[in-house]
Amino acid sequence: MKAKFLVTALAACLFLLNLCLSPPVYGGRIDLIVDHGVDKDAEAQARATVDGVFDFFQRTYGIGLHKDIRIKLSCDKINYKNAIMTEYGSSEARAAFQANHSVGLQSGGILIVDLGDRSSRHGKLFTLCHEIVHFYQSQESGDKNYDVRWITEGAADAVASHIMETIGGQSAGSYKKQWIENLKRAQNLPRLEYLHSPNQMRSYGAYNNGALAVLTLVEWRGYPALFTYFRALRNASPEDAFYQAFGARLSDFEKSFRPF
Ligand SMILES: [Zn+2]
Numbered sequence: 618m619k620a621k622f623l624v625t626a627l628a629a630c631l632f633l634l635n636l637c638l639s640p641p642v643y644g645g646r647i648d649l650i651v652d653h654g655v656d657k658d659a660e661a662q663a664r665a666t667v668d669g670v671f672d673f674f675q676r677t678y679g680i681g682l683h684k685d686i687r688i689k690l691s692c693d694k695i696n697y698k699n700a701i702m703t704e705y706g707s708s709e710a711r712a713a714f715q716a717n718h719s720v721g722l723q724s725g726g727i728l729i730v731d732l733g734d735r736s737s738r739h740g741k742l743f744t745l746c747h748e749i750v751h752f753y754q755s756q757e758s759g760d761k762n763y764d765v766r767w768i769t770e771g772a773a774d775a776v777a778s779h780i781m782e783t784i785g786g787q788s789a790g791s792y793k794k795q796w797i798e799n800l801k802r803a804q805n806l807p808r809l810e811y812l813h814s815p816n817q818m819r820s821y822g823a824y825n826n827g828a829l830a831v832l833t834l835v836e837w838r839g840y841p842a843l844f845t846y847f848r849a850l851r852n853a854s855p856e857d858a859f860y861q862a863f864g865a866r867l868s869d870f871e872k873s874f875r876p877f
């Protein structure tokens with residue numbers, strides 16, 4: 618009787634110990650809400666894309682979801698604007714402005730993507746990937762990922778191009794080629810040191826230049842280093858986090874980088 622009690626007590630202790638030691642890999646819940654107007658094929662591809670991104674982060678970085686994520690897919694601009702008002706509590710004027718200037722947004726764990734407003738379906742899925750990458754950046758950095766915008770946006774585009782290839786979309790190489798071609802059409806090449814704020818990112822080719830700069834960092838140090846940077850931002854300045862992740866000074870890299 619006593620032995621049986623001891624075995625039960627030992628099993629209970631081991632169970633509790635195991636509970637305490639296991640990292641919460643999927644601590645967050647995923648809510649995917651799809652507008653009625655989104656066609657079934659687009660919805661299936663969007664679901665496969667979301668799974669592809671989560672798998673990529675788990676395999677490449679060992680990062681699971683630790684916060685709840687809510688993904689709202691709209692079918693057209695009007696529903697997109699309405700979703701911005703309901704989900705973010707924005708005024709109608711602000712929501713209309715944002716809806717006219719974007720196809721996807723991510724804030725506070727709520728992601729809204731307009732699946733109905735792009736002629737190419739892969740373009741919509743690319744946006745979906747891009748916004749989920751922002752979610753992970755915020756999660757890992759404790760929302761300190763926005764000081765140096767070219768890295769934040771460039772990483773979202775670079776990782777999205779990689780994921781699109783892994784889920785059977787356009788190849789990562791063809792995205793890179795397209796970004797270089799876009800930049801060759803620029804009258805003045807945007808320079809990284811002037812791409813730190815949201816306004817500066819509105820200049821022609823800013824996203825393409827950021828993405829190509831991030832791809833250069835990935836060629837040097839591999840994809841794992843990219844999230845070493847975002848994780849380091851939690852406790853370090855962007856300059857220190859950059860040095861920890863890539864072994865170079867941020868300002869030196871910004872001055873010396875050329876996209877082609
Ligand atoms: Zn973005």
